[in-house]
Amino acid sequence: MRIILIVCFTAIFVFNTATAQTTFEAVDQFWSLVDKVKSNQTPTSEDWIKLFNTPGYRLYISENGVDSLSLELFKTNLVKACSNAAKAENRIENNRWLGQLERIIRLKSELDKHVRWLKSISYLDSMKVAAYKYLPERIKKSNYQNPTIYFLVFDYDGSANVKGIFMDLLLSYDLDRHKIGAFCGHELHHYILSHYQKDKKLPEIAANDKGVHWAIQVIATEGIANLVDKKYVLSSKSDYQDKEWYLATLAKGPKIITDINKNIEALAESRNEQLTKRGYWQQLLMGSGHFPGYYMAQIIEDSGLRAELVKQVDNPFHFFYLYNKAIKKSKAEAPLFSKKAISFIKELEKNYKIKG
Numbered sequence: 001m002r003i004i005l006i007v008c009f010t011a012i013f014v015f016n017t018a019t020a021q022t023t024f025e026a027v028d029q030f031w032s033l034v035d036k037v038k039s040n041q042t043p044t045s046e047d048w049i050k051l052f053n054t055p056g057y058r059l060y061i062s063e064n065g066v067d068s069l070s071l072e073l074f075k076t077n078l079v080k081a082c083s084n085a086a087k088a089e090n091r092i093e094n095n096r097w098l099g100q101l102e103r104i105i106r107l108k109s110e111l112d113k114h115v116r117w118l119k120s121i122s123y124l125d126s127m128k129v130a131a132y133k134y135l136p137e138r139i140k141k142s143n144y145q146n147p148t149i150y151f152l153v154f155d156y157d158g159s160a161n162v163k164g165i166f167m168d169l170l171l172s173y174d175l176d177r178h179k180i181g182a183f184c185g186h187e188l189h190h191y192i193l194s195h196y197q198k199d200k201k202l203p204e205i206a207a208n209d210k211g212v213h214w215a216i217q218v219i220a221t222e223g224i225a226n227l228v229d230k231k232y233v234l235s236s237k238s239d240y241q242d243k244e245w246y247l248a249t250l251a252k253g254p255k256i257i258t259d260i261n262k263n264i265e266a267l268a269e270s271r272n273e274q275l276t277k278r279g280y281w282q283q284l285l286m287g288s289g290h291f292p293g294y295y296m297a298q299i300i301e302d303s304g305l306r307a308e309l310v311k312q313v314d315n316p317f318h319f320f321y322l323y324n325k326a327i328k329k330s331k332a333e334a335p336l337f338s339k340k341a342i343s344f345i346k347e348l349e350k351n352y353k354i355k356g
């Protein structure tokens with residue numbers, strides 16, 4: 001679900017020389033460490049180094065900026081999860097991470113079966129089917145290198161960056177059994193779009209505009225990518241563990257949009273220092289644009305404007321105009337962006353639209 005924004009903004013792109021593949025090296029090493037702990041042996045620092053040096057963990061840790069504190073917490077929780085007391089302790093501590101690791105260890109034979117199944121199917125092809133619905137021909141036909149998909153056990157999430165796509169095994173178990181490759185199709189959408197833009201001349205963003213520019217970019221990017229997977233991830237059939245939380249936060253979409261509109265209007269009047277900061281917008285968006293973005297994207301798609309959305313997929317500014325157009329077309333009860341906010345966004349588009 002997360003994308004490291006360096007993918008969107010950097011012109012430096014590191015090609016992966018591997019052909020299309022899924023890799024489970026990190027998962028295999030995870031299980032050998034679990035076996036050791038379960039046979040009452042304490043893992044040595046070499047054991048942990050061996051685990052975190054598998055390509056999946058190594059790249060995930062460096063590209064997602066996982067700090068040493070999180071790694072220590074993962075190690076502590078994993079050792080606890082191997083003990084029979086983990087379930088009872090988790091009930092007392094309400095430790096989400098411990099609960100997930102305990103569930104993974106309990107499901108070992110099911111997860112082994114799941115991995116065998118993943119190895120037997122063409123996972124990347126399923127991801128492409130999902131992602132391609134929201135990409136125009138010019139981008140689908142661009143000469144992008146197929147990514148490597150690294151399966152690992154860490155956080156109940158997925159992410160994409162220039163080095164590949166990372167997928168948590170438990171999340172895959174909960175989602176892929178119902179709709180193969182949809183969640184990773186979302187990550188592939190980010191990956192392909194970034195690849196397409198890698199040779200384009202990226203505009204220099206003025207310091208005053210960095211916060212709002214970031215917000216516009218992530219709202220459009222995540223909003224459209226969420227159309228690839230969230231209808232399945234959030235459906236009643238899915239086993240996604242964070243569904244209730246996600247739906248509850250999504251319900252705040254209209255309120256978040258009203259606040260974004262107010263803030264853009266304020267920026268149009270003066271570049272108040274607080275409004276120029278990315279952290280301020282991050283708080284306003286309640287994350288990286290997923291919730292207002294998906295709310296807006298659904299209104300656009302439901303009003304029959306999907307073709308226009310796909311055509312302009314690499315222009316985040318257009319996403320805002322299209323949202324307003326969709327509300328007017330469908331008479332949906334949703335907050336519009338004001339004339340003042342839209343004309344400010346048009347000004348930003350004039351300065352920062354990626355050419356070519």
Ligand SMILES: [Zn+2]
Pocket residue numbers: 001002003186187190222225
């Ligand atoms: Zn995403």
